[in-house]
Amino acid sequence: MGLGLRETKKLQTQREIWEAAIRMFVERDFDDVSVAEIAAAVQVSRKTVFNYFATKEDIVLSPMEAHVDDAARVVRERAPGETAVAALRRDYLDRLAQRDASVGLNDAPHVLAVMRLIQTTPALQVRAFAFHQRAQELLERELAAQSGRDDVTARVAAAQIIYTRAALVAENLRRLFAGEPADAVHPDASADAERAFDLLEKGLGDYCGGP
Amino acid sequence: MGLGLRETKKLQTQREIWEAAIRMFVERDFDDVSVAEIAAAVQVSRKTVFNYFATKEDIVLSPMEAHVDDAARVVRERAPGETAVAALRRDYLDRLAQRDASVGLNDAPHVLAVMRLIQTTPALQVRAFAFHQRAQELLERELAAQSGRDDVTARVAAAQIIYTRAALVAENLRRLFAGEPADAVHPDASADAERAFDLLEKGLGDYCGGP
DNA sequence: GAGAAAATTTACACTGAGACAACATTTTAT
DNA sequence: ATAAAATGTTGTCTCAGTGTAAATTTTCTC
Numbered sequence: 001m002g003l004g005l006r007e008t009k010k011l012q013t014q015r016e017i018w019e020a021a022i023r024m025f026v027e028r029d030f031d032d033v034s035v036a037e038i039a040a041a042v043q044v045s046r047k048t049v050f051n052y053f054a055t056k057e058d059i060v061l062s063p064m065e066a067h068v069d070d071a072a073r074v075v076r077e078r079a080p081g082e083t084a085v086a087a088l089r090r091d092y093l094d095r096l097a098q099r100d101a102s103v104g105l106n107d108a109p110h111v112l113a114v115m116r117l118i119q120t121t122p123a124l125q126v127r128a129f130a131f132h133q134r135a136q137e138l139l140e141r142e143l144a145a146q147s148g149r150d151d152v153t154a155r156v157a158a159a160q161i162i163y164t165r166a167a168l169v170a171e172n173l174r175r176l177f178a179g180e181p182a183d184a185v186h187p188d189a190s191a192d193a194e195r196a197f198d199l200l201e202k203g204l205g206d207y208c209g210g211p
Numbered sequence: 212m213g214l215g216l217r218e219t220k221k222l223q224t225q226r227e228i229w230e231a232a233i234r235m236f237v238e239r240d241f242d243d244v245s246v247a248e249i250a251a252a253v254q255v256s257r258k259t260v261f262n263y264f265a266t267k268e269d270i271v272l273s274p275m276e277a278h279v280d281d282a283a284r285v286v287r288e289r290a291p292g293e294t295a296v297a298a299l300r301r302d303y304l305d306r307l308a309q310r311d312a313s314v315g316l317n318d319a320p321h322v323l324a325v326m327r328l329i330q331t332t333p334a335l336q337v338r339a340f341a342f343h344q345r346a347q348e349l350l351e352r353e354l355a356a357q358s359g360r361d362d363v364t365a366r367v368a369a370a371q372i373i374y375t376r377a378a379l380v381a382e383n384l385r386r387l388f389a390g391e392p393a394d395a396v397h398p399d400a401s402a403d404a405e406r407a408f409d410l411l412e413k414g415l416g417d418y419c420g421g422p
Numbered sequence: 423g424a425g426a427a428a429a430t431t432t433a434c435a436c437t438g439a440g441a442c443a444a445c446a447t448t449t450t451a452t
Numbered sequence: 453a454t455a456a457a458a459t460g461t462t463g464t465c466t467c468a469g470t471g472t473a474a475a476t477t478t479t480c481t482c
Contacts, residue, residue: 006429006478034467045432050469085415122341129340130333136374152382156407157415159378163347163370171363196367203414204296204368220449221459245438256461261440 014052016042021059026113030060030121057127060117064131067102071162072138075146084143088161089197092168096189099182104172105189107182115173136162164196225263227253232270237324241271241332268338271329275342278313282373283349286357295354299372300408303379307400310393315383316400318393326384347373375407 020041024033035056039046053059071088078087095103101111118124140158144151171192175185231252235244246267250257264270282299289298306314312322329335347369355365382403386396 009478010430035469036467046468047433047470048431051431054469056468125344126337126341129344130337133336133340136378152379152403153406153410155378155382156375156403156410159374160371160410160415163374164367167347167366167370168363171366192363192367195364199364199367199371199414201414203410203412204371246440247438257439258441258462259460262460265440267439 010052013042013044013048017044017049017052018059018062022110022114022117025060025117026110030056030117030124057123060114060124061127061131064128068131068134069138070102071135071165072142075139075142084146085161085197085201088165089193092165092193092197093190096186096193099186102169103189104169104176105182105185107176112176116177119173119177132162132166160200164200168193168196221263224253224255224259228255228260228263229270229273233321233325233328236271236328237321241267241328241335268334271325271335272338272342275339279342279345280349281313282346282376283353286350286353295357296372296408296412299376300404303376303404303408304401307397307404310397313380314400315380315387316393316396318387323387327388330384330388343373343377371411375411379404379407 017038021033021038024038024041035049036046038059039049042049049059053062070091074087074091075084078084082090092103096105099105099107101108101115104115106112118128136155136158139162140151140155143157144154147154168189172185172189175188176182228249232244232249235249235252246260247257249270250260253260260270264273281302285298285302286295289295293301303314307316310316310318312319312326315326317323329339347366350373351362351366351369354368355362358365379400383396383400386399387393
């Protein structure tokens with residue numbers, strides 16, 4: 001059924017806009033590149049850029065869109081008998097092993113440049129958090145559907161899971177930004193993850209100095 | 212030492228701007244009120260509004276600024292022998308009992324109106340999340356300083372704590388928005404909180420169909 | 423393959439946020 | 453009372469984002 005010429009061109013134009021924009025954002029800075037300049041670089045009208053991306057921020061962040069329901073899907077598609085947290089731990093460690101960008105362990109220069117762009121631009125950082133919120137909602141729904149429990153517990157559990165993960169990713173990125181290669185960070189990242197998921201499962205009871 | 216006349220007037224002007232803006236935002240909508248209109252309502256130049264508030268969003272959210280280090284302070288100032296999580300649990304339950312707005316259990320109409328304003332305006336919601344991020348960083352620093360543990364564990368623990376709390380507050384607000392009075396919500400809110408802090412302390416191990 | 427129909431791109435104009443500079447006003451200090 | 457410092461004002465500028473109608477391109481149909 002192959003994509004028609006129109007669909008093909010649309011995808012290509014979107015990619016061209018995206019590539020030019022990212023290149024310019026990285027070279028200079030997010031706030032120092034106007035949408036007009038991006039449009040000019042791709043020989044396209046300013047309006048067309050907004051046609052493909054709702055906001056300037058979305059040019060950078062829209063690729064993250066596809067990963068919003070990652071956590072919920074991992075829980076949904078886990079093997080019978082496996083607990084939700086166990087499935088998420090397994091998935092996270094897999095991604096670490098694959099040096100996946102979504103867990104902040106990909107040190108390819110262009111990936112790292114985009115990550116740094118997001119972390120150093122307040123507008124992008126703040127928008128990136130919205131994705132966590134959405135991810136939490138989707139996971140919450142999944143947990144509530146699976147266990148017969150009430151919504152509040154599912155909500156709290158989802159929050160703990162999503163933001164534990166976010167904290168681990170942030171730590172990985174911090175070290176990559178400091179110049180350490182992904183392969184060098186991987187062992188610690190794995191150990192950190194094991195500990196963090198242990199905390200999730202067993203609680204903070206034995207942390208913070210108290211029986 | 213009394214505030215000079217200048218200081219007094221500044222605080223008063225700021226308050227006037229804030230009150231007019233909130234009233235207009237609630238009556239109409241955040242996006243349907245321009246800063247120019249707010250300035251006109253207070254008989255002040257548009258620039259002066261930006262003089263007091265860095266951004267339009269800050270007019271609504273700046274009062275939250277004072278609460279950013281609440282969690283870190285509770286941990287810092289807890290009685291010797293009390294665990295960090297226990298101190299946070301106690302503090303949260305206290306605030307529930309006081310129907311404090313910061314835990315989403317204040318049903319005074321104007322408070323609720325502002326809460327609804329934040330939750331229904333994407334730009335505000337997203338900015339509110341930035342406060343959680345800051346709160347997490349401050350708590351992380353506090354936890355890392357107190358226990359001799361490594362930074363990653365402190366970061367993960369801080370994330371779990373802050374967002375557990377956020378999830379509880381969100382649930383309280385959801386019920387107030389649905390029309391339930393704060394006094395009616397309080398018993399469940401307390402029970403939810405106990406369960407959530409139990410989850411924090413004992414982990415999700417026994418949740419989500421564990422072993 | 424030519425032309426009608428549908429979708430997309432473009433040009434143009436408009437609103438509103440936020441920054442900046444030069445100037446006026448008010449407050450504080452001497 | 454007056455000089456100095458801080459604040460408020462005015463006007464201007466850039467840029468994000470929206471709406472609309474015209475022009476162009478693709479697809480469909482005969």
